[in-house]
Amino acid sequence: MAVVRLLQITDTHLMGDPAAAMRGVVTLESLRRVLHATRERIEDADALLLTGDVVHDDADGYAWIRAELGALDKPVLCIPGNHDDPELMRAGLAGGPFRHCGHHDFGGWRIVMLDSTVPGDAAGEVSAAELARLGSALGAGCPPHALIVLHHQPVPVGSPGLDSVGLRNGPALLDVLARSTTARALLCGHVHQESERRAGTLPAFSTPSTCVQFVPGSAGFAFDTRGPGCRSLELQDDGSVVTRVIWAD
Secondary structure: OOOOOEEEEEEOEOOOOOOOOOEEEEEEHHHHHHHHHHHHHHOOOOOOEEEEOOEEOOOOHHHHHHHHHHHHOOOOEOOOOOOOHHHHHHHHHHOOOOEEEOEEEOOOOOEEEEEOOOOOOEOOOOHHHHHHHHHHHHOOOOEEEEEEOEEEEEOOOHHHHHOOEEOOOOHHHHHHHHHHOOOEEEEEOOOOOOOOEEEOEEEEEEOOOOOEOOOOOOOOOOEEOOOEEEEEEEOOOOOOOEEEEEEEO
């Protein structure tokens, strides 16, 4: 089986106004910089992962992500973040190439996309129904390996402010994964920074935003000077993950 190649794009925070900025960064322009910097990887990718906070509380921003990613001729696996309304996101990104939540098989890997959003709350939680769906997706019929993807970080990243709005029921998620023989790694957005931690026995990766970043280890929500980024992943036949962050600057 061939290596499965993915590109994670997260926390784009788009708005209806193409000139709208977050902390002085024009988010649409910043996304375009990332897509330009990764154009060759996009060509080689089996799919793109769009891991939440696609818009910044403005559903008109979905039209821009449709325009930018819809033309790339790649499956786009989507989950909402705390700044997204899941129903408005489904409506704004309806039809191919966008696929919302669920699980998706590529070669020897299953990509399980979890909704961790809680209406009106910046923190996240994987509902009992989502946990049951995860357990089923990792059970009979699952390919040999699985990557679990959600918006909120499942374990602390060492930034107290951000960790206060992380996944509230991380232990319940890890309990499901501990019973699985196919789970290999977790991937999230939300924290606007690069990290690699352990979630039980599994590696857990977070990824920079395509717009602004938070300072790693910050007690609050201090903004970094790093530019936009994303993450490439190569899922190997033996269940290992080769991954690196790509900075547009």
